[in-house]
Amino acid sequence: MSNAASRLCDEARPGQILISPRVLMGVEDAITVEPAGEFALKGIRRALAAYNVVAATRVVDAPMVARGGRKPDGSQVQSDRC
Numbered sequence: 001m002s003n004a005a006s007r008l009c010d011e012a013r014p015g016q017i018l019i020s021p022r023v024l025m026g027v028e029d030a031i032t033v034e035p036a037g038e039f040a041l042k043g044i045r046r047a048l049a050a051y052n053v054v055a056a057t058r059v060v061d062a063p064m065v066a067r068g069g070r071k072p073d074g075s076q077v078q079s080d081r082c
Contacts, residue, residue: 007041008050017053024051030058 008018018036019027033051040047 003043004041004048007044008039008048011039011041011050018050019053021049021051031056 004020005023008020012018018039019033024033031053032055033053036050036052038047038049
């Protein structure tokens with residue numbers, strides 16, 4: 001799914017976070033989302049439904065994500081994308 005995440009990142013507007021249904025299943029109790037529609041993404045056969053993250057509703061203890069996550073000391077991971 002990292003390919004899908006990268007493709008959704010490319011589709012997102014500045015400041016927007018788009019996630020796939022698979023990611024939503026893992027964090028649905030910690031965020032508020034709104035449907036963002038379906039996207040035809042390069043390298044993915046079928047259109048993929050995406051969700052726009054509107055707000056975090058609680059902090060979860062989860063491993064750092066590859067892009068936009070936080071380091072163990074709490075500082076922001078820097079990325080040139082998304």
